Amino acid sequence: GAGVSQSPRYKVAKRGQDVALRCDPISGHVSLFWYQQALGQGPEFLTYFQNEAQLDKSGLPSDRFFAERPEGSVSTLKIQRTQQEDSAVYLCASSPSSDAGEQYFGPGTRLTVT
């Protein structure tokens, strides 16, 4: 079956531009996570949804980062006024359970801010 998909796969933005990253989770999955992964590091938690409710956004680095999942399916991570330090791979993962144990990851969006 279809896995988690993310778009775009690659994004180059000039410093100061706004970007929007999309995640299509596996159909019916309750939980959805966003992570940031730097080269050579493990994924770092950004925010978490259960259905349409954003239950935790403590990992978002600044108020320039915003995420939504309005209908409990597709999610968008938006970064306003991008900075060079925002350059990273952004991973989305979904889980069929509310305790979000076993997660299924998308391929990621590689964001480069120049």
Add this chain to the structure above:
Amino acid sequence: EDQVTQSPEALRLQEGESSSLNCSYTVSGLRGLFWYRQDPGKGPEFLFTLYSAGEEKEKERLKATLTKKESFLHITAPKPEDSATYLCAVQASSGGSYIPTFGRGTSLIVHP
């Protein structure tokens, strides 16, 4: 604060040379420990969940084990296609938070 430390950072093996990867963790009550495999340019792929000390899970050439302080991923007679970064993550049972904490991973290269 939950912590996960993986060792070694990198491991090179010859095909058929068995070895183990380590994941040491500190967590305020373990809900679950997870192993993932990540290939270059791809997202992590789920391998195993372990819930309690003494538990073991196997899949092909991989076996994951769990104690109260660490987990091992044993690779028996590896093949070049086992080359990848292996990530460990823990999820705490306290505080109602489902946020997993990931280690930095072990980069495994298996030479033919």
